Amino acid sequence: MSLTLDALIVLTSFAYASLAPYTKVEESFNLHATHDVLMYGVGPTNLPKYDHFTFSGPLPRTFIGAVVLAWATQLCLNAGEWMGVSAGKFDAQVVLRLVLASINAIGLCLLRRAVSRRFGRLTSVMFALLSCTQFHLPFWMGRTLPNMFALLPVNVALCLMLDRAPNSTRPSPGAVRGALALLTFATVVFRSELLLLVGPVALQSAFQYLPLLDVIKTGLLAGSASVALTVAVDSYFWQQWPLWPELYSLYFNVVRGKSSEWGVMPFHVYVSSFLPKLLLSSLPLSLFACLIDRRIRAIMAPYAAFVALISGLGHKEWRFVIYTVPAFNVAAARGATWLVGRRKGTLFGRLCFLAVMGMLAANCVATSLLARSSFANYPGGAALSAFNKFFEHEDYLHVHISNLAAQTGASLFLQSHASPHLSLPSVQDSVYAHKNWTYDKTEGLSLADLTADTRITHLIAEADALPSSRSWTRVASVDGFDGWRLNLDVRLAGLTKVLEMKKSEKLVILKRAV
Structure with missing residues (x-):
């Protein structure tokens, strides 16, 4: 026992x-x-x-x-x-x-x-x-x-x-x-x-x-x-x-x-x-x-x-x-x-x-x-993890990570393709050893600043602060937790749905338009 x-x-x-x-x-x-x-x-x-x-x-x-x-x-x-x-x-x-x-x-x-x-x-x-x-x-x-x-x-x-x-x-x-x-x-x-x-x-x-x-x-x-x-x-x-x-x-x-x-x-x-x-x-x-x-x-x-x-x-x-x-x-x-x-x-x-x-x-x-x-409350981690998978075949890219993403899970451990690569042998990955990725967390940059910096190829940006721009193409979005909704309009078989989770779009993954 x-x-x-x-x-x-x-x-x-x-x-x-x-x-x-x-x-x-x-x-x-x-x-x-x-x-x-x-x-x-x-x-x-x-x-x-x-x-x-x-x-x-x-x-x-x-x-x-x-x-x-x-x-x-x-x-x-x-x-x-x-x-x-x-x-x-x-x-x-x-x-x-x-x-x-x-x-x-x-x-x-x-x-x-x-x-x-x-x-x-x-x-x-x-x-x-x-x-x-x-x-x-x-x-x-x-x-x-x-x-x-x-x-x-x-x-x-x-x-x-x-x-x-x-x-x-x-x-x-x-x-x-x-x-x-x-x-x-x-x-x-x-x-x-x-x-x-x-x-x-x-x-x-x-x-x-x-x-x-x-x-x-x-x-x-x-x-x-x-x-x-x-x-x-x-x-x-x-x-x-x-x-x-x-x-x-x-x-x-x-x-x-x-x-x-x-x-x-x-x-x-x-x-x-x-x-x-x-x-x-x-x-x-x-x-x-x-x-x-x-x-x-x-x-x-x-x-x-x-x-x-x-x-x-x-x-x-x-x-x-x-x-x-x-x-x-x-x-x-x-x-x-x-x-x-x-x-x-x-x-x-x-x-x-x-x-x-x-x-x-x-x-x-x-x-x-x-x-x-x-x-459901870590959109930054989910976004950077998805980003790494979406573009895993790219040899070079420069992604800017927004403040919300950095605060909600986009940690250094998720910068898996960064250069120089890891010095710890047990987490080496030869598949990514040749990659040259830059993960940029510079704060205070506007969309105009990001667009003007031609080194930046991708963005993980906050959805509610992102105006439309022809310079960027949306690749994916990540939702996050907003609260619970009481749903009384359910039948007996659906009692488990009396409380429904509310989510909304928190972050978007963008790629610079060609």
Whole structure:
């Protein structure tokens, strides 16, 4: 049973990475950093070829996650090559996403096993079912957001605090120190907002589990080592000395208040909107568990404090609180176990069991809709993939990729015919070795500018911003998700079509007219 549950967690994340292989702009830094480490290596002479020097963005980000992910991906690609399985450039993107999904799935599997020891086997079953029937966590844990690199140490830290006997009153001192060290590392290297979680966990540890001096020493040692690591690695890759990306991010977003330029939301949004979407049925189940089990209250106290503290920041995004989802799922699993454990011979017991089954079914329905809409929401990736197939026999072309296409999936891994070709042997493709294609993402060019530049032979352009022009011939178009339409005019046989997906043309592929 244990291996089956672990396989369910891993395969769920694999399914999302395979069915939605393209990426969005918020994933692009780590995705392209991983691409560059894979393609060019980490030698100093190759650093000028890296994408972040051309499209650096407003903030530097750490390369530590990208380097580790690239090395792990290269091992998988080399193993595939050894077994005679050839991989193209875009295949490497899918593989790296599967690798990242595996890493985060391992973290959830470790946490599930800790839940089994602490609360029993049935609770671990409920934890796996609740986690896999949600949408956001399984869908995103194979995506190269910096938050997903921070997720593993945060989950392992929670695992260390949980992994003990049911009647144990406190975790071991070594487990607490390990948890604090991992949270400190994730904060210093990957996501500075985790400082708002480290604080409550440290306070809880100092009051209940460790002497205050031990907590301080652990934080200082882990923090110093983490700072040294990120400064050494990132100063090299960004060619700035000294550079601590997350400290710069904290100064830029909080001290200078620049995060507010991305939008400000009310204090209550995490509780009233983001967490209900992230947790689905786990939200009411976790609140119920807090009422019936003091062990759950002890687990949830730092995470509740984290949500309250981060709500004080004006700029809010669901991914800033994604780290709380596994903890809420632990609590929800305990609540669900209590409900299904009532005697089935009574009306109350049967109603409790049906309530839990209904919540899991509701999760599946909501997740199905969210997944279907997400699969159709990467027109840039679909357009560039189609473009590569349409013109695969061309030896020379120069395609301009619009901003929308670049933001919705047209990643460097899809530039499969670019010259110079890849330096990674396991993704070489001799069929395309002679091609000389240019993928151009220059921003701010009008149609007149593109037409005047005779080097440009093709366009992937935004459909709603494209006036008619005799200079360009339409080759194909790509639709994207617009929303859902309620269709009440259906017969009984067509109930599955009550909700219809709305799509519209997002991008067009154009060829210069002869």
